[in-house]
Amino acid sequence: MNKNEILRIITSLASVRAPSGMEKDRGELFKKEMEKFLASKDIPVKTDSLGNYHVKFKGTKGKKSIAILAHVDEIGGTIRKIKKNGCLEFSKRGGYEGRWLVSKTVKILNKNGKWINGIISGRSTHATPSKLRVKELIDPLELEIYVGAKNKNEVINDYQIHVGAPIVFSGDFGLLNPDINDDIISGYSMDNLAALTCSIVLTQKVMESLVNDFGTINIPSNLYIVATTREEIGTEGALYFLKNHSIDQVIALDIGLVADFTGSISSDIKLEGGP
Numbered sequence: 001m002n003k004n005e006i007l008r009i010i011t012s013l014a015s016v017r018a019p020s021g022m023e024k025d026r027g028e029l030f031k032k033e034m035e036k037f038l039a040s041k042d043i044p045v046k047t048d049s050l051g052n053y054h055v056k057f058k059g060t061k062g063k064k065s066i067a068i069l070a071h072v073d074e075i076g077g078t079i080r081k082i083k084k085n086g087c088l089e090f091s092k093r094g095g096y097e098g099r100w101l102v103s104k105t106v107k108i109l110n111k112n113g114k115w116i117n118g119i120i121s122g123r124s125t126h127a128t129p130s131k132l133r134v135k136e137l138i139d140p141l142e143l144e145i146y147v148g149a150k151n152k153n154e155v156i157n158d159y160q161i162h163v164g165a166p167i168v169f170s171g172d173f174g175l176l177n178p179d180i181n182d183d184i185i186s187g188y189s190m191d192n193l194a195a196l197t198c199s200i201v202l203t204q205k206v207m208e209s210l211v212n213d214f215g216t217i218n219i220p221s222n223l224y225i226v227a228t229t230r231e232e233i234g235t236e237g238a239l240y241f242l243k244n245h246s247i248d249q250v251i252a253l254d255i256g257l258v259a260d261f262t263g264s265i266s267s268d269i270k271l272e273g274g275p
Helices: 003-014 024-041 152-157 190-209 236-244
Strands: 053-057 065-071 076-082 088-093 105-109 115-121 144-146 166-169 173-177 181-187 222-228 249-252
Touching (some): 003 173, 003 190, 065 190, 088 166, 181 190
Parallel strands (some): 065 249
Antiparallel strands (some): 053 222, 076 088
8 A cells, every 4th residue: 555545544533623532524434445445355344332343364273363453542621510601621532731722722512512712711821929830730621721711601502512522633634744754744643643544554454464365364263353442441442342242362452652752761663753
């Protein structure tokens, strides 16, 4: 698979958002891409009651099974309170720090299925006492989202936002500088769009190199390729899948931490050094 096709796949997956617990639309795109490679051997993509998607390749012996997992969902948040002044308090879905949130744009899914734009507001550097500027840690629970509403009634009636509404982070997705370098993709939800795309590429390679005329693979073990849900809120989808399938070995596909800049703890992973 060439890099233009990989870019098309990951951009397609990024075109629909997938907050934890609401992964179906992205999951269906994943299924559609997988079926392009699986249809020739009539190998189905199956789903379960927690929204996981999986493909099973039967091995020559089938006594043991290996599962390769990549999660569908992305980090974000949940509206936890609508204030009288129209601002919104939120909690996290997934792990991230508060220090980079102030002034960041977000999208909130309202009751009508429409994404509402918002901006995370908080105390700026200029409004922070000098003694606290260096050592202050920002807790996301102390921040608010501004959508333009003047009061609580506007939030509920005009913007149709409710407590419990999911939040995702806004941004562009695609090549970072396409006119200069067509190898670097940037954007939101790379955790875990990168790994989800890798699992599709892997499926193509399995179909081309390991699957025989009978639809089984030329290795002793069964192989599952799985797109799991709710990873950012406790790996719930993965745990559900493993509870309902007899799996001997698990391989998780996820992003790594690039830390090759000054003052960081080295992870031995380099920018532009990925697969």
